Amino acid sequence: MRRSLIVFSLVVLCPFPSSAQDPNDAPAAQPEPWYSPKKYNPVKLIKHSAKSANDQLASNGDLEAKLTRQLQVQEILPQDKSLQDACSSFRELTECVASLRVSHTLQIEFSCLKWDVTGAKPKPVSDSCAGPSGGKAMGLTRSIDLLKSDTDAKSQARDALRRAREDIKDASD
Known part of the structure; x- marks a missing residue:
């Protein structure tokens, strides 16, 4: 009885030589996964705007001309200044x-505001401008609060961004 139990356990536990898979019999291609990695790629959902403000203006010369003219008529941009020069070193x-718009509305020197928002020191900047702390760029709201602390920086920034989007949309039509 003992001998038959050992033989039986060897038969059950030992792999059969016929069940081993030959490498030549392997399937040629991987089966389709249950999910589709091309269909649901979350990276595609995020907008990547790698273009800087100058790149956006340079790629669409008509937008630059219309927007420059529109801002000059509203006296937001001086007549002797181009929009590409003003928008150098801005990301968007x-x-x-x-x-x-904020510098015009609140009578803040644009070069000071530009320095705080972009973190890059513009060439014609007055001595009264305090640059960003640590040389890092700050948001528009924080920059307004720093340069003109007696105003509601959050609402001014929100209104300026809304009107800027409208200006760009009007100029692109």
């Missing part, structure tokens, strides 16, 4: 136009 065009 809306941020640049909003900064121009």
Whole structure:
């Protein structure tokens, strides 16, 4: 009885030579996964705007001309200044136009505001401008609060960004 139990356990526990898979018999391609990695790619859901404000203006010369003229008529941008020069070192065009609007509305020097928002020191900057702490760029709201502390910075920034988007939309039509 003992011998038959050992033989039986060896038969059950030992792999059969016929059940081993030959490498030549392996399937040629991987089966389709149950999910579709191409269909649900979350990276595609995030908008990537790698273009700076100057790149956006340079790629669409008509937008630059219309927006420059529109801002000059509203006396937000001086007649002798181009929008590309004003928007150099800004990451987004809306941020640049909003900064121009805020500097006009609140009578803040644009070069000081530009320095705080972009973190890059513009060439013609007055000595009265205090640059951003640590040389890092800050948001428009924080910059307004720093340069003009007696105003409601949050509502001013929100209104300027809304009107900047409208200006860009009007100029692109």
